[in-house]
Amino acid sequence: MVKALVASFLLILGGAIVAAQQPGAPNPPGEGGVTFRAEINFVEVHAIVTDRNGAFVRDLTADDFEIYEDGRLQKPAAFSMIDLPIERSATVTSGGEVVEPDIRVASRTFAGRIYLFLLDDLHTSVTRGQLVKDTARRFVERYLGADDLAAVVYTSGRTNAGQELTSSRKLLVAAIDRFVGRKLPSVGAEKLAVHLRDADLRAGESDDSQPGGRTREGLDRGLSTRDPDEAERSLNARRTLQAVENVSRWMADVQGRRKALLLFSEGIDYDVYDPFNREATSSLVTDAQRAVGAAQRANVNIYGIDPRGLDGFGDMIDISGRSDYPQLEFGNYRGFLHELRLSQESLIALSDQTGGLAVVNTGDVAGGLGRVVLDNSRYYLLGYYSDSKRWSRKFMKIDVRMKRPGLQVRARRGFLPPDNKAAAKIDTKAGTSPALVAALNKPVPIGGVPLRVYATALKGSGAKATVLVAAEIDGSALKFTQRDGRFVERVELSIVATDDDAKVQGGDRQQFDMNLLPDTHARVSRSGVRLISRLDLPPGRYQIRVGAYETTGGAVATVPYDIEVPDFGKTPFAMSGLVLSSSDADALVNANPDPQLKDLVPATPVVTRSFTRTQTLTPFAEVYDNASTLAHDLLLVATVRDGNDRVVFRAQDRRVGISGSRAEGFTTDIPLKDFAPGAYVLRVDATSAAGGYGDHRSVPFEVR
Numbered sequence: 001m002v003k004a005l006v007a008s009f010l011l012i013l014g015g016a017i018v019a020a021q022q023p024g025a026p027n028p029p030g031e032g033g034v035t036f037r038a039e040i041n042f043v044e045v046h047a048i049v050t051d052r053n054g055a056f057v058r059d060l061t062a063d064d065f066e067i068y069e070d071g072r073l074q075k076p077a078a079f080s081m082i083d084l085p086i087e088r089s090a091t092v093t094s095g096g097e098v099v100e101p102d103i104r105v106a107s108r109t110f111a112g113r114i115y116l117f118l119l120d121d122l123h124t125s126v127t128r129g130q131l132v133k134d135t136a137r138r139f140v141e142r143y144l145g146a147d148d149l150a151a152v153v154y155t156s157g158r159t160n161a162g163q164e165l166t167s168s169r170k171l172l173v174a175a176i177d178r179f180v181g182r183k184l185p186s187v188g189a190e191k192l193a194v195h196l197r198d199a200d201l202r203a204g205e206s207d208d209s210q211p212g213g214r215t216r217e218g219l220d221r222g223l224s225t226r227d228p229d230e231a232e233r234s235l236n237a238r239r240t241l242q243a244v245e246n247v248s249r250w251m252a253d254v255q256g257r258r259k260a261l262l263l264f265s266e267g268i269d270y271d272v273y274d275p276f277n278r279e280a281t282s283s284l285v286t287d288a289q290r291a292v293g294a295a296q297r298a299n300v301n302i303y304g305i306d307p308r309g310l311d312g313f314g315d316m317i318d319i320s321g322r323s324d325y326p327q328l329e330f331g332n333y334r335g336f337l338h339e340l341r342l343s344q345e346s347l348i349a350l351s352d353q354t355g356g357l358a359v360v361n362t363g364d365v366a367g368g369l370g371r372v373v374l375d376n377s378r379y380y381l382l383g384y385y386s387d388s389k390r391w392s393r394k395f396m397k398i399d400v401r402m403k404r405p406g407l408q409v410r411a412r413r414g415f416l417p418p419d420n421k422a423a424a425k426i427d428t429k430a431g432t433s434p435a436l437v438a439a440l441n442k443p444v445p446i447g448g449v450p451l452r453v454y455a456t457a458l459k460g461s462g463a464k465a466t467v468l469v470a471a472e473i474d475g476s477a478l479k480f481t482q483r484d485g486r487f488v489e490r491v492e493l494s495i496v497a498t499d500d501d502a503k504v505q506g507g508d509r510q511q512f513d514m515n516l517l518p519d520t521h522a523r524v525s526r527s528g529v530r531l532i533s534r535l536d537l538p539p540g541r542y543q544i545r546v547g548a549y550e551t552t553g554g555a556v557a558t559v560p561y562d563i564e565v566p567d568f569g570k571t572p573f574a575m576s577g578l579v580l581s582s583s584d585a586d587a588l589v590n591a592n593p594d595p596q597l598k599d600l601v602p603a604t605p606v607v608t609r610s611f612t613r614t615q616t617l618t619p620f621a622e623v624y625d626n627a628s629t630l631a632h633d634l635l636l637v638a639t640v641r642d643g644n645d646r647v648v649f650r651a652q653d654r655r656v657g658i659s660g661s662r663a664e665g666f667t668t669d670i671p672l673k674d675f676a677p678g679a680y681v682l683r684v685d686a687t688s689a690a691g692g693y694g695d696h697r698s699v700p701f702e703v704r
Helices: 002-012 126-143 169-176 187-203 216-223 230-250 275-298 334-353 365-375 434-440 518-526
Strands: 039-050 065-069 076-083 092-094 097-099 104-106 114-119 149-154 163-166 259-264 300-305 378-385 396-402 408-410 451-459 465-474 481-483 486-498 504-516 528-537 540-550 555-565 573-575 579-582 616-625 632-641 647-658 662-667 678-688 694-703
Touching: 039 065, 039 076, 039 396, 065 076, 065 378, 092 678, 092 694, 097 694, 104 555, 114 126, 114 169, 114 230, 126 169, 126 259, 126 365, 149 169, 149 230, 163 169, 163 555, 230 259, 230 275, 230 300, 259 334, 259 365, 275 300, 275 334, 300 334, 300 365, 396 408, 434 486, 434 540, 434 555, 451 540, 451 555, 451 616, 465 486, 465 540, 465 555, 486 518, 486 528, 504 518, 504 528, 528 540, 573 678, 573 694, 616 632, 616 678, 616 694, 632 662, 647 662, 662 678
Parallel strands: 114 149, 114 259, 259 300
Antiparallel strands: 039 378, 039 408, 065 396, 076 378, 092 097, 104 451, 149 163, 451 465, 465 528, 481 486, 486 504, 486 540, 540 555, 573 616, 579 616, 616 662, 632 647, 632 678, 678 694
8 A cells, every 4th residue: 555655656746756877987986985977878776685684684796686677687897895884983072072173184085975964944844843953963973974974955945054065063963953944834724724714704794604604514615725825835845856856966976875865854745636736736747757867867865754753653644544545535634644644655755766765654763864874884886887779768677686585675776867967067267177177076075185174264354354275285195207307296286165055256276396306305205295375255154175186196186174254353252263383394395385374374384183292283373352442351271181181281371451353363382292192182262351252262183
């Protein structure tokens, strides 16, 4: 019964909505790193195989599988088992605060899991908003691994509330906490309200026991009226499906990895069975086909999570009790149950047809979310070349079979051929190498070069702030060639800053040509090079994409860095990030000495957060005290805590009688000679005596 209803739902949405093609790289992904689109006719299939007890089977080979496309046995071209460890990144806590790293590193090919939180505020009741936030937060805090990436997207299009792909739990939780449900009242409730209102109006003119009044006959006739919110309900359904399509297209280039789309939603409640809604339903059918087709092509697995199962069993029903004739249920109380069944069918259908699972009608939500993690941690990756001459824009069925008896396999059921729709590209500075342009447009970071990035906002001129971006490349990544007794190498750096709407608001391109004598070459090879850039950006949230291209060897690396630029002129009290330098800062060659940099920071910024005991650490921060125009004191305190949360260093500076809107710079030297090897947290606090304002910044670092 359940499968039949889900199937009928899909048939009404257009028939051939089933799993899709994922064009991929023709070679196995090796250690599990992602690959990017290569040959368009390469089809990638992820298979989850379990035994009779539901346990994952690990000892399979390519010979245990058969893949059929439209009934024709395919020759395997790729096979590997993905088995990612389920572990959490180490959480650094200092002084009761969770401290995240302030640098981003690309040292190897991305090999983590990808989670896409699609928060359907259009189809979630405001009363269940907190349940969604609590559940999504728990998932991030409990299940996000050290190498994983996640993004937060709102179906209503609230780009200023979402979050691009990041590994930062702090940023993800902040985006989740902005969720507010805005679902329309149920169709049945709306029709009942309209009927009762009309009945009361009629009752004022005549006896309400007459036909059309508050009689059972009048109630049934009233509930057969049109939904007063039909137009908006249809629009919301389309917007949710379009959000699924857009997120899936965003992931289309990433292969070699499952991509889990966690759709927190009460489901699409627009009645596709209603014969009076044919025009709107036709548009919805098209959007549904495009959404699921995009998920199929991108190998995005949808996990529909119904928040009505998060707070107990009050709103839950038995799906097995569905009526085979839902269109007959309006006009009595069963119509309300029909709405719930209909919405849950949409979640089940989207999940089932894209290789995911629906978490509905269950009290074990934690177990359902655990399945999401397991599904994306252990699976078999299969690949074959499809005969594109047979495509003709028709659905191509995929059937994965197991030769070994007693095994169950879950995989996508087919694909729709690519639609060749080009994805939107970000703009880079003129002259940027094509390889770097392509890499910066990938949704996940690339680790072809050991690259470290740090960024912070400092007060600039006018309404804009100056964003300092520092990038370091290890010398081991530089592949010099010898020419006339010198060592020649070129490093290209490209930076692009995009806002909440993915619009480019600033960027830079630098090229560092090295023509080094043997001694300098030896030094650079041991340490590396540093490139520093400054961007002028207005207040707002940005993702800064930094790409490095080592031209001799052709290696590329990209790192995303999320930053919020405050309005330093209007904020009463604020602090920049901590810029760190050390006594060994000049060990790396500075590619582009910036005369104006000395006006911003007193020492060369370093991006490493690992130091030796022979070094002296020097932090710098600016404090912007606009709290009062009257003279007042400012207290600046730097502390260092060890792994046992004990204070091992403290320094303070009291500024007396400051006034007016100005920047106060703070710096101190921290000798590391007495620090035992281990992990530490540096914290700088600033407190204004005017109005009790305060701010602080914390940075984890290591002494080795």
